[in-house]
Amino acid sequence: MSNKRKVAYVESITQIEKMELDIDATDIAAKLEGSESAAAEVKSQIMEDPPAKRSRSADSLSDVKVATVSTSAVASSTMTDCQLHVAVTSTSEATQQPVGAALPIHPFFAKRSTTTAVAANAVLSNLPAVKWTHTSSVLVATYLSQPQNSRIASFDFDGTIVTVRGNHVHAKNADDWTFFHPSVPDRLISLHNQEGYRLVIFSNQKGIEGHDTRSKNRKASFMGRVENVINAVRKKAEKEGVPVPPILVFAATGDDWNRKPRPGMWEKFERDWTAGVLVEKDKSFYVGDAAGRHAGHKPGASRDFADTDHKFALNIGFPFLTPEAFWHSRTTTIPSPGRREIPRSHHAPHPSFDPRRYLRDDSTASPNVPPTFPPASTRPELILFVGSPASGKSSFARRHLLPHNYVHVNQDTLKSRDRCIKASETALQQNKSVVIDNTNPDRSTRRLYINVAQRVGTQLGKEIPVRCFWFIADEAVCMHNNVYREVMSRMERDGHWEEPARASSTSSKNKPESKPGQGLNGVTARLPIIAFRNFTARFEPPGEDEGFAEIRKFDFIPEFDSAEERKRWQIFYV
Structure with a gap:
């Protein structure tokens, strides 16, 4: 253990004993060091010393002044493994302390109070406060007065600005971070001071908004890492004698319009943080690691876990770079995808499904011919989707x-297949034509409705034709539509799509407000991916031998009632 850390423990434990607080000092040491082995070292070096010897030890080590700063995003009376940092000032400052005077002690060791602590894990020192606000589903951090630059240098956070200390995926606490590349602090400073960029971070942080312990710890970890990064950049700038760059951070805490690749965080920034300054998108850029790169894009690399960062950049109209492409270069030159001298690992392949290209490609395609309808004398009929x-x-x-x-017969509305069959039979008996608006993936399911038409036809003394309308669309298109229809239904009902802040102490794994596919107050809920995989697994192409009078194929060609609908559909959602 370093002398600096030892001084912190000496003074803290001594103060605990002086105040006769009901706190186990060994437990405090374990929490401060974060491991049993470190706690044992603390105990052997400090805990076995009598209080008088500890005081002398502190005096002999008083060439440093130790200030402990612990902050927490939650109101808690216990200290986690990431809630203490040690800031060291110069010897000249330390010697100004009166001989024998106690060093500053963190309020944690004072008598308990009901005061809620401030933002997580800040190493404050001379650092101006990072201001945190959390409205709807976006957590915002602002550091220093924000400039109104027209050019934006924007970044993802995890895997782009920082990475973890080790081979694990998710950060364990506020100290579990290191810069993605040694050049990160220098480049951030240069981007603002020399190149005139404004620094903005857009990060997905679902799972930190709950009131359960796990969510609180995640929130403390994220906020702590953000503040630690800002502090490291500040120290670098102060060391070089240059201005400290202002930084703005947006974190999407839900799965709504604000979560990347959806553009909600960007729209919030553009609306509330630009003061009317028009952003030069062609001269701005976004850097992120979720680029959709394939396995082997560099030796030993697996495929990227997602392509949401690339799609986010496409949604907001920014040139996109991977972290490798940006941090390994000394200049802010946005590379052209075709440049061969750029390593392949820096390239992000264009998403396999692009809604904008899909509309352009379909603009020259022949539209689906509307269905024809039988004359009234031959009705009813049954159309099976x-x-x-x-x-x-x-x-x-x-x-x-x-x-x-x-x-209209639909199982999402009627809740069961039996009710769908009953509703179909009743309508046909009343001489009304019916459309079965379900997935009907296999022959056995379709046979149930064909049997209904044949049975009622026998009752009415006439044949009831059954036509099959087969809708053909790639899974990527369907996944896109799945989110789009939720967006539009929420927009129509509420005028926006943002999850409200949680009002009760429930797990972040709360059940959705409605069952998948079930409308709730006019909102179409999203289906889980298993619904699409299940259809694919069960699908059997319809055949005329099933008893259909006609089989019509309809390629998916979107139809819109307004330009706004069309604009919304062209956004990347997943």
Whole structure:
């Protein structure tokens, strides 16, 4: 253990004994060091010494002045392994202390109070306060007065600004970080001071907004790492005698419009933090590690866990770079994807599904021919939909069939297959045509409805034709539509799509407000990915031998009622 750390423990434990607090000093030592082995070292070096010897030990080590600073994002009377930092000032300052005077002690060791601590894990020293605000589903940190630059240097946080100390994935506490590359602090300082960029971080941090212990610890860890990074950049700037760069941080804490790749955090920044200054997007950039790179993009590398950072940059109209491409370069030159001298590991392949390209490609395609309808004398009929979830079936029914008085049968609404079969039978018996708006992936499921038509036809003394409308769409398109329809339904109901701040002490794994696919007060809830995989696993192409009078194929070609709908659909959501 270093002398600096020892002084901190000596003074803290001595003060505990003087105040006769009901705190076990050994336990405090273990919490401060964060491991049993370190606690044993503390105990052997300090705890076995009598109080008088400890006091003399502190005097002999008084060439440093130790100030302990511990902050927490939660109101807690216990200290976690990441809630103490030691800041050391110069010998000249330390010698100003009167002989025998106690060094400053953290309020944690004072008598207990009900006061809530401030933001997590800040190493404050001379650092101006990092201001934290949390509204709806965005946590915002501001450091120093924010400039109104027209050029933005924006970054992801984890895996881009910092990485963990080790091979694990997620940071364990506020001290579990190191800069992604040694050049990070210098480049951040240079970007602002020499190149005129404004520094903004956009990070996904789902799981820190709950009131359970795990969520609180995650929040403390994230806020602590942010403040530690800011402090490290500040120290670097002060050492070089240059201005400290202001930094602005946005963290999306939910899974809504603000979560990347969706552009909510950017829209919030543009609306509330630019003071009307027009951002030069072609001269700005975004750096992130979720780039969608394939396995082997560099020796031994696995594929990227996601491509959300790349899609976020595409959504907001910024050039995109990987961390390797940016930090390994000494200049802020945005590379062209075709430049061969740029290492392959720096490139992010374009997403396999791009909604903007999809619309452009389909603009020259022949639109789906609207269905024809039988004359009244031959009605009723039954139209059976076949297609993946979110492949456009319900929208097609609303546009083309319901205006012709078809009875809409949908299991999301009726809750069970038996009710769907019963509703179909009742409508046909009343001489009403029916559309079965379910996925109907396999022959056995489709046979249930074909049997209904045949049974009612026998009762009515006429044949009831069954037509199959087969909706064809790639899984990527359907996954996109899955989120899009939730966005639009929430926008229509609330005018926005943001999760409210949690009001009760529940786990971050709360159940959704409605069952997947089930509408709640006009909102279409998102389906889990298992719903799409289940359809694919069960799917059997429809065939005429099943008894269909016609099988019509419909490629997914989106139809919009407004330019705003079209604009929203072109955004990357997943």
